Amino acid sequence: MKLARKHLGLLIAAAVLIAIIAVLAIVSPWASKSPDSIEIVARQKAASGTGQSAPMKDYQVPGVTSRSTGTRLAGLLGAVIALAAAAGIGLLVVFLNKRRPRERLDGADPTAG
């Protein structure tokens, strides 16, 4: 409980941020369906829209028939993937950076000489 109280501000901030992210994903089906300026350029070329394959192509989840539910789910899943990937890269950098001084202690001091 003491730990929870100490980090209450941080927990509230995290909850608020996660709520904002979830709300944005939930309202995403109501976003404008109009193409952006570069899509408009792409559509002027006859052979546009190459068959690029992806697990959740065009923000739709395979097996979900409702397009708006698909968009919401894809938004939430994408947010989780982006969160995990960015935090994962950060963790990896911090981990690799921490390991280096220890390696120096094992072997010869690279700064010597």
Place this chain on the structure above:
Amino acid sequence: MHIPDGLLDFKTWGTLYGVSGGATAYALYKVKNTLNEKKIPLLGITAAFIFVAQLLNVPVAAGVSGHFLGAMLACVMLGPWEGFLVMVVVLAVQCLVFADGGFAALGANIFNMALIAGPVCYFMFAFSKTLMSKKFSERTSLLSSLAVFSWLSIALASAAAALEILISNVVKLPFASVFTPVVGASLLIGIGEAAITVVVVAVVLKARPDLIAAYNGPPLQAMQAGQEVV
């Protein structure tokens, strides 16, 4: 602003893969000195926020939409190269998982939306902030420089995308029918970009100034001193 496949020729997308790959390696090398455990949850949350915010297209003109980018937001909050890496993650997820932005064009999209709209605009922002802070408060200098350069980040990223499409000349369209509409729409989208970026940074600055990497103002030193005592 994501370029799909089929608009760029090999020399353009190949070159930009090289530049973006090099920038990513440099960023990974650079963040070693500034990244710590405290920043990691913030990296993840920022990436998730930018990802969902980019889903929300708003109409900017008849039949044209646009959306928030977030590169300057990420750079100001996390530091220029951490911000760049967050944008690389978002663009890679959009491309690989959702087919948003072409696979061959990923290097070009990273160059435009992560590098130009990120660190390139960030360093101009930092220069402007330093000049302004001689006459104004740190907070005023930061927020007004941020308004200008987050607006400019959209214009520059769009101009780069338009020029890449024109140099590739796969679409064989005249300059005016690519550059003018793409950059024209970006000038309007940039207003929204600047508004969202400034509001988010102002709110965080009020609550937790220590979470804004670009901020170096008075309440911060007091906070850091206080934290060391506790």
